[in-house]
Amino acid sequence: MTVISNVTCPVCGSLCDDLEIEVEGNNITNVRNACGMGESKFLGYASHRPSNPLVRKNGELVKATMTEAVRKSAEILANASYPILYGWSNTSCEALSAGIELAEEVGGVIDNTSTVCHGPSVLSIQDVGFSTCTLGQVRHRADLVLYWGSNPWSAHPRHIERYTNFTEGRFRHSEWHRYISTLSAYRSKKRAERACKLTEEIHEAAAETSTVLEQPRRLPSSLYEKERKMIVVDVRRTRSADIADCFLQVEPNKDYEIFQALRSLLRDEELQVDSVGGVSVEVLEDLVDVLVGCEFGVLFFGVGLTMSEGKLRNIEAGISLIRDLNQYTKFMIMPMRGHYNVTGANVVSTWQTGYPFAVDMSQGYPRYNPGETSVVDILSRGESDAALIVASDPVAHFPRESVKNLVEKPLIVIDPERNATSLFADVIFPCAVAGVEAEGTAYRMDRVPLPLKQLVKPPKSCLSDQEILRRILREARRIKKKAGEAMANG
Amino acid sequence: MLGLTVVLLTGRTLRQGQGKEYGKLSERYWKSVAKCEIDPDDLKKLGTTDGKAVKVTTSYGSVVLRAVKSLRGPHPGKVFVPYGPWASVVADSKTHGTGMPSFKGIQAVVEPASDLEEVLTLKELLLSHYGKKRGSQ
Numbered sequence: 001m002t003v004i005s006n007v008t009c010p011v012c013g014s015l016c017d018d019l020e021i022e023v024e025g026n027n028i029t030n031v032r033n034a035c036g037m038g039e040s041k042f043l044g045y046a047s048h049r050p051s052n053p054l055v056r057k058n059g060e061l062v063k064a065t066m067t068e069a070v071r072k073s074a075e076i077l078a079n080a081s082y083p084i085l086y087g088w089s090n091t092s093c094e095a096l097s098a099g100i101e102l103a104e105e106v107g108g109v110i111d112n113t114s115t116v117c118h119g120p121s122v123l124s125i126q127d128v129g130f131s132t133c134t135l136g137q138v139r140h141r142a143d144l145v146l147y148w149g150s151n152p153w154s155a156h157p158r159h160i161e162r163y164t165n166f167t168e169g170r171f172r173h174s175e176w177h178r179y180i181s182t183l184s185a186y187r188s189k190k191r192a193e194r195a196c197k198l199t200e201e202i203h204e205a206a207a208e209t210s211t212v213l214e215q216p217r218r219l220p221s222s223l224y225e226k227e228r229k230m231i232v233v234d235v236r237r238t239r240s241a242d243i244a245d246c247f248l249q250v251e252p253n254k255d256y257e258i259f260q261a262l263r264s265l266l267r268d269e270e271l272q273v274d275s276v277g278g279v280s281v282e283v284l285e286d287l288v289d290v291l292v293g294c295e296f297g298v299l300f301f302g303v304g305l306t307m308s309e310g311k312l313r314n315i316e317a318g319i320s321l322i323r324d325l326n327q328y329t330k331f332m333i334m335p336m337r338g339h340y341n342v343t344g345a346n347v348v349s350t351w352q353t354g355y356p357f358a359v360d361m362s363q364g365y366p367r368y369n370p371g372e373t374s375v376v377d378i379l380s381r382g383e384s385d386a387a388l389i390v391a392s393d394p395v396a397h398f399p400r401e402s403v404k405n406l407v408e409k410p411l412i413v414i415d416p417e418r419n420a421t422s423l424f425a426d427v428i429f430p431c432a433v434a435g436v437e438a439e440g441t442a443y444r445m446d447r448v449p450l451p452l453k454q455l456v457k458p459p460k461s462c463l464s465d466q467e468i469l470r471r472i473l474r475e476a477r478r479i480k481k482k483a484g485e486a487m488a489n490g
Numbered sequence: 491m492l493g494l495t496v497v498l499l500t501g502r503t504l505r506q507g508q509g510k511e512y513g514k515l516s517e518r519y520w521k522s523v524a525k526c527e528i529d530p531d532d533l534k535k536l537g538t539t540d541g542k543a544v545k546v547t548t549s550y551g552s553v554v555l556r557a558v559k560s561l562r563g564p565h566p567g568k569v570f571v572p573y574g575p576w577a578s579v580v581a582d583s584k585t586h587g588t589g590m591p592s593f594k595g596i597q598a599v600v601e602p603a604s605d606l607e608e609v610l611t612l613k614e615l616l617l618s619h620y621g622k623k624r625g626s627q
Contacts, residue, residue, distance in 0.1 A: 038511075119588065119590050307500075403578070419514035419515065420575055424616075
């Protein structure tokens with residue numbers, strides 16, 4: 001048995017790089033330090049992977065050789081007038097680099113999953129800039145952490161443990177022990193409530209009042225006392241809210257108003273209302289005091305802001321609040337990136353094309369206009385005539401209108417797993433899993449690049465997605481060259 | 491029984507995250523996402539209980555999901571569905587010029603499903619929404 005240490009986890013944007021993986025022969029037998037999602041990936045990776053490439057013939061997917069599948073894919077892409085190349089966030093930077101070359105060759109649109117994740121955040125950052133830092137700085141220095149529209153306990157399970165309130169930093173201590181006390185107090189409260197409900201009369205009274213949202217009238221005093229504080233702002237109580245010092249439940253689609261109200265209060269302006277977005281003005285005033293009073297604050301925001309009404313304007317308001325706060329104290333802001341290499345997808349795309357996502361190569365040069373050149377919009381308008389999906393599952397995660405147009409056209413899928421999209425594919429390439437069976441590079445949510453390790457060897461029939469893309473690119477170049485020569489010869 | 495007008499929220503859960511890593515075609519995955527967390531009081535108003543099928547309808551489509559009593563109430567008037575194909579078929583594809591569809595804060599109506607309506611498996615769901623031509627294999 002071999003133990004491989006300092007393994008980077010290829011699941012979420014936290015990109016934990018302290019995993020220890022036990023390998024026996026060519027099998028992973030045990031995983032240490034990973035969260036539930038990481039463990040599921042390492043122990044169950046490629047469990048539904050087909051053994052060979054598949055090509056659809058007469059409506060059925062049949063086994064094909066790699067050469068056959070590459071040729072078919074290259075023909076689809078080279079003959080398409082407006083193909084889309086989408087995905088890229090669940091694989092290495094090297095694969096995307098090859099994908100961009102392919103998009104340029106076939107004149108397609110290359111977009112990554114940030115378009116349905118933090119695309120609006122990118123747009124806002126391009127508009128107004130942002131003050132950010134690395135997670136290492138947060139770990140060692142932050143005394144106030146806000147999670148807004150984000151549920152790290154479920155989406156980035158080790159984020160709090162590794163980078164914020166439960167970690168032992170150089171200048172800040174872990175709040176883990178306090179969490180244990182809070183948890184036991186919470187359990188006692190639940191037990192007491194259950195005991196109360198045994199009395200029918202009390203139960204009925206509780207039922208009548210429980211439709212009113214429980215909002216704190218003032219913020220808890222611990223926010224002024226503790227060394228590391230955590231505030232969660234969300235539209236519903238989450239597991240992350242349970243462990244926070246304070247949870248503010250806001251009304252859906254009201255984040256913009258709340259950010260702007262906080263900015264007004266920060267300027268000592270008086271609000272002519274009692275509450276904003278379901279939060280009383282007194283609480284917002286307290287919150288501003290806490291924000292200004294910290295030494296090093298950080299606001300982590302999730303897709304709760306980007307997917308709600310206002311979208312990029314919500315982020316713009318959030319960034320503006322942080323900019324205002326920096327006149328009084330040190331405050332940072334960072335998006336909670338979902339897929340493990342979605343940041344890398346933005347970074348590599350920017351290096352090679354000048355733009356982070358939604359890049360249209362159909363004119364022979366990169367063009368960027370989210371809303372027009374973004375994949376969901378292209379699909380909704382029914383403009384694309386072929387698609388290459390790499391390490392993603394848009395059929396499961398795009399709205400129905402977009403999916404309808406995606407599945408009607410020729411579809412190529414490169415993915416280690418069978419998924420909803422591959423059920424509609426015309427060509428399927430099973431590939432090696434980046435970070436498990438193939439090396440590469442990925443970017444953490446704070447734009448720190450980390451190496452992905454090869455822990456076990458992939459089956460002989462499975463190449464890395466980078467290699468598959470390079471082969472399709474070579475074949476597409478050959479087809480286009482041949483077509484060009486044929487045209488020149490009349 | 492008239493439906494209840496609610497705000498639909500979608501999002502990630504730990505089980506959904508584990509399920510997707512285990513395999514999108516696995517029963518473990520679709521059972522983790524084909525559900526709708528409803529406030530306990532709203533469940534009473536609907537006259538249904540935990541585990542029963544409910545239909546969620548928006549301007550963009552409707553889907554049948556398993557009702558789950560929310561453990562983190564109260565959040566009356568809000569229902570939560572984990573990310574996945576079930577949530578996506580009722581999401582708003584309009585991006586308002588940003589590239590991002592609206593997956594959260596969507597107006598919806600929840601009602602108990604009829605006896606003929608049941609929670610579909612992944613393949614059944616895709617078949618019913620996107621047709622037979624390519625979906626069956």
